[in-house]
Amino acid sequence: MGKGGKGEFTVTVKKEEVVAAVLPLQEHWLPLSNLDLLLPPLDVGVFFCYKNLAATPATGGDGDGSMNFDAMVGSLKKALAQALVTFYAFAGEVVPNSAGEPELLCNNRGVDFVEAFADSELKSLNLYNPDDTIEGKLVPQKKHGVLAVQATSLKCGGLVVSCTFDHRIADAYSANMFLVSWAKMAQPTETTIIHTAPPCKPCFRRSLLSPRRPGSFHPSLDDMYVPVSMLSLRKEPETTSEPDHVISRIYYVAAKELDHMQSLANSNTINGAKRTKLESFCAFLWKMVAASAEGKRASVKMGIVVDGRKRLSNGDKDKEALMGSYFGNVLSIPFGGKPVEELLEMPLSWVTDEVHEFLETAVTEEHFLGLIDWVEAHRPMPGLAKIYCNGSEDGPAFVVSSGQRFPESEVDFGWGKPDFASYHFPWGSDTGYVMPMPSPAGNGDWVVYVHLLKAQVEMIEFKAGHIFKPLTWDYLKY
CATH class of the missing domain: 3.30.559.10 (Chloramphenicol acetyltransferase-like domain)
Structure with a gap:
């Protein structure tokens, strides 16, 4: 990954793999609702910063009761595989149907999971300018599927966990449900039970947003x-010396x-x-x-x-x-x-x-x-x-x-x-x-x-x- 400008740093990818749901899922098609169809193919990112975790008490660490990066990533992946059982939409793929409209193929393709290292300390990250420190570095670019995840360790011992998801499949409300469920399932008390149900089970009932027969809408x-x-096709903007x-x-x-x-x-x-x-x-x-x-x-x-x-x-x-x-x-x-x-x-x-x-x-x-x-x-x-x-x-x-x-x-x-x-x-x-x-x-x-x-x-x-x-x-x- 690239370097930043002011306070530049390098992010190095250490490992890439695909995390699928821990249980086998019956492959099926999930149509997008009419409200989903109003969204163009946009990807939304979200990131979470955690300070030096070297002294964090947890299970599966270095033997001294602390949790290292490998143990934390292992916990993230294990919980993600469990969360995808119920949030299976995030493990699928968007494919065009015969009418050319996007549909969700729920095939448990899985989630691309990146492990990375940033040669920067958390307190050195310029949060005010995310174009310099977050974009293309700490938030992953989604290449396949519906969801991508990146866990980045920093040289101070801090950690950044980030996700990028397809907005056609989920709005922020839906993503928030998933994030909370994923986190709950990563808690040590939760992961002792391999198939713990998430705190909020998502509803995929598209009939809730079915059109009326006959339909009607206000001209507004x-x-x-x-x-x-x-x-209309947009004109190319005129070249200026200082384009906005x-x-x-x-x-x-x-x-x-x-x-x-x-x-x-x-x-x-x-x-x-x-x-x-x-x-x-x-x-x-x-x-x-x-x-x-x-x-x-x-x-x-x-x-x-x-x-x-x-x-x-x-x-x-x-x-x-x-x-x-x-x-x-x-x-x-x-x-x-x-x-x-x-x-x-x-x-x-x-x-x-x-x-x-x-x-x-x-x-x-x-x-x-x-x-x-x-x-x-x-x-x-x-x-x-x-x-x-x-x-x-x-x-x-x-x-x-x-x-x-x-x-x-x-x-x-x-x-x-x-x-x-x-x-x-x-x-x-x-x-x-x-x-x-x-x-x-x-x-x-x-x-x-x-x-x-x-x-x-x-x-x-x-x-x-x-x-x-x-x-x-x-x-x-x-």
């Missing part, structure tokens, strides 16, 4: 999603700053309606991205990912339990677009109201049922969220996905909870991506993964550097 969905056949490009950064935002944003957002609310921290944060970001486009005749589009699991339950306790463990994609991306001047001139409270207004269109059962029917009406032609197709020539656009349910503290493989963890999603579009997650400090702060155009990042740091502070090991108190 044609403004949110587009059949791929209707996408998308970069990734990780910040932390203090709880008091989030409270202040929310207070400003609620300063003119009517009828006592209160805007959430997420709505307030998104509105603030919307204004920041608009500031980077000041002087340009453009609109700025912002989308927010909505999980439909609770919406589709609609008070039905049985369906609520099934949707609560549903494995797959249950997402929609409503978005709004406003002129640059309007976003800059209006107060945060007004912008937050605009956020709330377009979010309201996608938080109902009917919206998700209609979206399922919209996909059915256009199959086998794939559809795509319009905001993802947005090019820089159309004006700035970005998507926010809340990671507040990120179960960082629960991903304990038997040697303690992570010192830091984050999703890593440079998703290959001109459209930006932002994911706020709870801080491991547990004090109400947020850790924010940002993947935006360089000019937008520079504007955020110039205008709001006191709010978006670079994530450091000093902050994490390592």
Whole structure:
């Protein structure tokens, strides 16, 4: 693997193998749901950092009660093989069917597992700039199958465990279920029983997302999603001396700053309606991205990912339990677009109201049922969220996905909870991506993964550097 820039280091692959489910599985096809079919072939990364583990008490170590890297990797693989029995979708392959649509072949092909060594200390990793230290080094590139895993030891004795998975097969909610189950099964008390059931058994019942007969959908969905056949071929961008490009950064935002944003957002609310921290944060970001486009005749589009699991339950306790463990994609991306001047001139409270207004269109059962029917009406032609197709020539656009349910503290493989963890999603579009997650400090702060155009990042740091502070090991108190 390559080297980084500032604080460069080398990652050396020591071993590669395939880990399959510990029990034989009956080969079968699992169709993707209509909501899965809205996702292009995107890979999502996630990584977990653990400090020096030399003194970690565990079984199967060096004979002194401590756990070495080989023992930890052995524990990870053993638990992974068990977790794949129930999370068998992650051990399969995506194959096109006769209509050209992707389907999941559940054949227990297995998961590519990489063991590596990084000649760096954990505290030397520049978390603020994951392009330099994480991308292509500590998070694996998925070459085959649905899921890839990498375990990297560092010269300080620390460990980074990371995964890359096919977004067409799982959303973050589904991946979180798997990560927690995998970690629980790696616990010493769990692995003594070879076929321990996972704490959460995934539900693959695609009938939960079946289209209606006859189907129907609101015309507004044609403004949110587009059949791929209707996408015009993009022009190659003109070459400039300093072309803008998308970069990734990780910040932390203090709880008091989030409270202040929310207070400003609620300063003119009517009828006592209160805007959430997420709505307030998104509105603030919307204004920041608009500031980077000041002087340009453009609109700025912002989308927010909505999980439909609770919406589709609609008070039905049985369906609520099934949707609560549903494995797959249950997402929609409503978005709004406003002129640059309007976003800059209006107060945060007004912008937050605009956020709330377009979010309201996608938080109902009917919206998700209609979206399922919209996909059915256009199959086998794939559809795509319009905001993802947005090019820089159309004006700035970005998507926010809340990671507040990120179960960082629960991903304990038997040697303690992570010192830091984050999703890593440079998703290959001109459209930006932002994911706020709870801080491991547990004090109400947020850790924010940002993947935006360089000019937008520079504007955020110039205008709001006191709010978006670079994530450091000093902050994490390592």
